Amino acid sequence: MKKVYMSLAAFLMASAAIAQESSVTKTFWDDPINDPMMPVYAVSTMVFIVLVLVLAVALYMVRIVNILIEQSEKDKAAQEGRVYVPRPSFWGRLSQKLNDSVPVSQEEDIDLGHNFDGIRELDNHLPPWWKWLFYGTIGWGAVYLVVYHISASFPLSIGEYDREIALAHEQAEKRKASQPAVVIDENALKYTADAAIIAKGKSVFVGNNCGTCHRADGGGNTIGPNLTDEFWIHGGGIKNVFSTIKNGAVEKGMPAWGKSMSSEDVRNVAFYVMSLQGTKPANGKAPQGDKYIPEKEAVAVDSVKTQASL
Ligand code: HEC
Structure with missing residues (x-):
């Protein structure tokens, strides 16, 4: 007997291991029609439905038979000149069956003789x-064991989790592939008053609450400096502004947005900041840092030289 138990345990463990391996990759719902367990489930579902239908029909028949019996008993009582006493109803008998309780009048029969201050056992x-509910849970447990651990038609919680993660990764890959990220070359960045980029940048500015520190109009407040004047702590011009927003000045309270934003968003919001130049909002914060004087473009210098040498 011990051997039987041991081999059964080994079988269950082995099938559980197989179940866990395969549940991550493919489950019943991925392809129910071709699943090897499909016929079993289909047949058991059919049997269940048929059983329920048979039961319903049987109950209906019993009702009809009962009505007929009642009628004939009534007739008989009338013939014999007795008063007709109806039998207990179906529901009354059912409730008696379900509860199996002993009527109060017969309690003496089941009294165990233990009496505590008038409370009898x-x-x-x-x-x-209650018993059938309990047996039901045992049956359910057996079905669960077969479906989840032996045939592995459905994934366990960990399998479900892995699948969802894998699916999300797949979808993220697809999304990325369908909209390739704009590559921003920081060193070749040039500011143009591109209305579309500036509009996107404004929504980044609003969406990331830059205004809590710099004021909604960029005029600055006690925490953040004025972004609309020509004075800059970390240098003006699109390249400096881009790099300040990307890398932040964390020790001074300006977060490094490059960690949480795509470089496209950093570019867009940098364009928006640049577009605020000279807007002079009312009560703007006093200038901080140095006045920024744009450098001459390297290419322009070269071309001047070439022209001069000509
Ligand atoms: C938690 C407050 C805070 C938030 C939010 C914040 N900043 Fe700042 N920011 C600062 C502080 C403080 C400085 C000044 C850092 C220094 O003194 O070095 C600064 C500096 C800057 C500068 C450089 C200013 C200069 O004079 O060189 C830019 C540009 C800037 N922030 C843009 C942004 C943008 C764009 C956002 C939103 C994506 C943002 N900031 C959100 C606090 C903040």
């Missing part, structure tokens, strides 16, 4: 409805 049966 009765030897009642467990209510059958």
Whole structure:
């Protein structure tokens, strides 16, 4: 007997291991029609439906038979000149069956003779409805074991989690592939008053609450400096502004947005900041840092030289 138990345990463990391996890759719902367990589930579902239908029909028949019996008993009572006493109803009998309770008048029969301050102990049966519910959970457990651990038609929680993660990764890859990220070359960045980029940048500015520190109009407040004047702590011009927003000045309270934003968003919001230049909002914060004087473009210098040498 011990051997049987051991081999059964080994079988269960092995099938559980197989189940866990395969559940991550493919489960019943991925391809129910071709799943090897499909016929079993289909047949059991059919059997269940048929059973329910048979039961419904049987109950209906019983009702009809009962009505006929009642009628004939009434007739008989009338013939014999007795008063007709109806039998207990179906529901009354059902409730008696389900609860299996002993009527109060017969309690003496099941009295165990233990009396505590007038509280007596009765030897009642467990209510059958409760027992059947309990057996039901055992049956359910067996079905669960087969479906989840042996045939592995459905994934366990960890399998479900892995699948969802894998699916999300797949979708993220697809999304990335369908909209390739704009590559921003920081060193070749040039500011143009591109209305579309500036509009996107404004939504980044609003969406990331830059205004809590720099004021909604960029005029600056106690925390953040004025972004609309020509004075800059970290240098003006699109390249400096881009790099300040990307890398932040963390020790001074300006977050490094490059960690949480795509470089496209940093570019867009940098364009928006640049577009605020000279807007002179009312009560703007006093200038901080140095006045920024744009450098001459390297290319322009070269071309001047070439022209001069000509
Ligand atoms: C938590 C407050 C805070 C938030 C939010 C914040 N900043 Fe700043 N920012 C600062 C502070 C403080 C400085 C000044 C750093 C220094 O003194 O070095 C600064 C500096 C800057 C500068 C450089 C100013 C200069 O004079 O060189 C730019 C540009 C800037 N922030 C843009 C932004 C943008 C764009 C956002 C939103 C994406 C943002 N900031 C959100 C606090 C903040």
